[in-house]
Amino acid sequence: MSEWNDKIIEEFRANAGRVGGPFEGTPLILLTTTGARTGAARTNPVACLRDGDRILVFASYAGAPRHPDWYHNLLADPTVTVEAGDGTAIETFTATAVPLTGEERDRMYARQAELVPGFADYQARTSRVIPVVALYRRDRERARAIGDELVRIHDGLRAEMAALLAAVEDGLATGAPVNLPGRDLEGALRERCLSFCTAFHEHHANENERGFPLLERAFPGLAPTLDRLREEHVRLARLREDLRAAVGEAGSGDPAALNARLTHLSAELEAHFAREEEQLVAALNAL
8 A cells, every 4th residue: 555655646746736547537635644653754645625725635545444544643643734736736734634523524525425426435335434534724824823822721720720729738737727829710710711712812813703603613513512612611610609609708718618619620620621622722723
């Protein structure tokens, strides 16, 4: 397979994106991923479909029972390099890979199968659902990716939560009331959430938009994930209210009660942060 791929890659680059043989007439790109195990660059010719500003690729593997290696690679590291040609020149750029889900995946695969009937055959040959991946071109001039900013904010909240837990544990050890350091947790959360919203506003220069609506328009397949995260926001708000009740108006409270609520909130927050980072960072970095 490697030798066969190498021949297609050589022909693609020699003819500005045009190849003959079984791929003649089929739109192709060269997709370079980072090996999940080796860390080495891996280049594969893949069939593609242009959909507005994004390029869709299909992990068909000719209907094989398992996903191709390049698909596993981009799941581990969604930063990829794309070489696209029009018969006169090849353009090379960095992109973010985001797998499509649900109805959007089904609709895009059906469109590809209509244009290239072989893809209907590939799906019929295998019991796995062939993944469809959207490639979003990155803006090289952006100073900081918004997804990386989200992780930075999460890390700040993690550090603040650790400090709060330490303060409560000290109270448990001494039996004294706990004075929360600096400001209350709700205030810290509000400040950092506003900071994140401000980063979104500055990055997209649209004061009427906020993060989730932006993601919904850019990545319709993320809608179920965003709905779940909204539900989690509601639950976390209730937990914060419980914590405020335990802290009391004076900013101090019973260490045992605080420890129980804070430990619960910490676990819920960490699960929520991990889910956002796993499912949203790549998409945010592509905006």
